[in-house]
Amino acid sequence: MKLNKTSFTIAFFVLLLTHTVFGQKITGIVYDDNKTPLPGASVYVKGTPKGTATDFDGKYEIEIDAKHHILVFSFVGFKTKEVNAKGKTVINVTLEQDSAALEEVVVVGMAKMERKSAVGAVAHFVIPNNESYATVKENDFKDVTKNPLSTFSVDVDKASYSNVRRHINNGNLPPTDAVRIEEMINYFNYDYQQPKGDVPFSINTELSTCPWNKTNLLLHVGLQGKDIPMEDLPPSNIVFLLDVSGSMNSPNKLPLLKSSLKLLLENLRPEDRVAIVVYAGNSGLVLPSTSCSEKKTIIDALESLSAGGSTAGGAGLKLAYKVANENFLKKGNNRIIMATDGDFNVGLSSNSEMEQLITSEREKGIAISVLGFGMGNYKDDKMEIIADKGNGNYAYIDNLLEARKVLVSEFGGTLYTIAKDVKFQLEFNPAHVSKYRLVGYENRLLNDEDFEDDTKDAGEIGAGHTVTALYEIIPSKNDEKNDRGLKYQTSELTNQALESNDLITLKLRYKKPDKNKSLLIEQCVKKTPVAINQTSDNFMFSASVAEFGMLLRNSKYLGTTTWESAYNLAKESKGNDEEGYRGELIRLIKSAELLNTTVQE
Structure with missing residues (x-):
């Protein structure tokens, strides 16, 4: 019995030590004040560097220890909330919208080269706005x-x-x-x-x-x-064309780019191949076309990249097409995935030159998709041209959750035409x-x-x-x-129109991916x-x-x-919303309304 008591005592202290040192796991969901899950909300343990963010469903998981058990929940435009997690395993939190916090964010947005902490642990970095967008003239009746x-x-x-x-x-x-x-x-x-x-x-x-x-x-x-099952998709010849110029040297650019492409690699099969071309002051081949059975080799090549230099976009494009042609698959998916902030300032920089290059390669069967990153010098107009002329998709990646949506959840639609x-x-x-x-x-x-x-x-x-x-x-x-109000002709409706x-x-009209003659579908409403x-x-x-x-x-x-009408309409038609995208829109409408009110005041 004495041995059993000793063993029990030792086990108790081991358990206590484990709980103190290694911590207690806390899980839960963060909601807004309309009970809509908040993806991307910040959760951290007060007094420590330990933190996490909520996923698409507003869920989080984090550990506390005996000395640090206060959890801090925050999100842009919402009041920060602190909760004592001691003795708990599940904590669901509702955050209240805060117009004052949003007003402070607006002040930051109007300042030049200023850094402020607006809501809890969320920091906002403001960069002079050199972004460019193509002019959109709204369709008339x-x-x-x-x-x-x-x-x-x-x-x-x-x-x-x-x-x-x-x-x-x-x-x-x-x-x-x-x-x-x-x-x-x-x-x-x-x-x-x-x-x-x-x-x-x-x-x-x-x-x-x-x-x-x-x-x-x-x-x-x-x-x-x-929908096409993964196993039925054709093999891919993919070239990553990555901007590693100095303008990509910020956390929401090159580091996010690397993490995003790692997500894409998870879906690629051994029969798929990847090459990596980079461009900055000069362009270069970082990784020749490599089977995705060697994913560690591809990831190591990605991790080795760093940002610096000017942006030789034209030379990078030409080299990427050269590599794609050298590894062309006649019955496969041949595609360049370009990841950049769009700041082409050296080399092939005019829109017309880019269009000619991309159009000629498109006719050979090589598509190009574009992933945009960053802010401040973001060139939306150039990236849209590249994707449109190159028979590809154009997505903007503002966080890792968006990368998961584009490159994992919508993998087939992003890569296979x-x-x-x-x-x-x-x-x-x-x-x-x-x-x-x-x-x-x-x-x-x-x-x-x-x-x-x-x-x-x-x-x-x-x-x-x-x-x-x-x-x-x-x-x-x-x-x-x-x-018609015309002098020389009138408009007479046919009996078919009247009756x-x-x-x-x-x-x-559409064409099959490997054909040049279109097919017609017709139906009446x-x-x-x-x-x-x-x-x-x-x-x-x-x-x-x-x-x-x-x-x-x-x-x-x-x-x-x-x-209010946009908000109510979205809320009424949210539906199942398993991945939380519609709930996110509902929250964005409220945030935009508060920003609009603050700006007008």
Whole structure:
């Protein structure tokens, strides 16, 4: 018995020592004041350097010890909260929004080269703004009798939303031209039907009252790309083209770039190959094309990179294409993944020169996708051109969670094209439609004759991708005359137009990835709108994102839109939201409203 007591005593003190030294694990969820999980919230142990951040679902896990058991929870625009975790294993926390904290962030944003701590442990670094964006002129309403056709290139870029999010989380409303509404809408996945048969995508439509103008209709058009199992994807020949110039020397650039590409490597198979080309003052091949069975070799090459020098972007592009051509896979996925802040200031720098190079290589079957990083000197306009002309995707990576979304969750859609040169053309029936307006897609508009011209480049759809477009429609009145107001011609409606209940004939052209002749799909949308309370979450949520985008752009077509209406519409149509992206939008709308109020004051 004595031995047993001694053993018990020793075991007790070992357990006590273990608890004191190695700590107690605490888990939980951080919510905002609407009970929406907060991804990316800061959690740290007071008095120690130990900290973590919440994941997509607002969840965290951290250890405390006997001496340090106060947890501090913080997030930009919310009041910091301290909780005594002693004796607890699960702590769920709700943070309250704080307009005063956001006002302080705005002050930081307006200062030059100033560093302040705005909310709890969150520090904000402000850099002189040398960012550049292509000008976006908002689409106007078109008269159907004069413009019966609406033609545009399908677009699946999503960079604008994560860039807008970065601005708001840093305490600033985004520049107007940074807000591309179609990219904000397409950031989110929608619950569309999977395609059937050999067609690579399904077309889904809904028609109802326009939420921001009750006298108008809103048409929702959605494409769903076919999901392809990982094992059925073709082998990849990938070249990482990485900017290691001096402008990349900050935590949210090169270090985040390395971590992001490590996530991508987790999904690549032994039959996939990766090469690494870098550019700064000079360009160079850091790693020749290497099988992904040797991931440690690839990761070691990534870890060896450091930032410095000017930006020889043109030389880097040429070398990357050379390496891609040398390792070309005839039946594979040949793609350059360019990661940069877009600051091309040495070498091949003009947009026209880049377009010529990228277009010629695109015709050979080598695509280029772009990952944007950083702030301050971010060149959105140049990166958008590269991805669009190169049959690739363009994403902005503002944190590791976004890298996970783009390179892991949406892996197939980011890297594998299932249809290219995808174009929409809608013909509106003037018997039922007076005017229409395409919401967004301003830089994707095509001439009507481009629809049947197979030499005209258009957008690509990746495996499993969804693409969504919205049209605001002004219905025709029964007594409305279809008069063009022209001297030498009149507009006579056909019997089919007058007798049909067709609102729109929707046409779509696409090419298979390895073909140069397009295929046509055609279907009609009837003039049978459903009540807005009977529409799907797809319809309502996409409309809420459109309202949010119009508010950020101060659109002249806002109608009855308010911050509150956008917020309520998003909240009502949040749906299942397993990964938390829609909940994040709801929080962003509230943060942007507070920033807007503070700026106006």
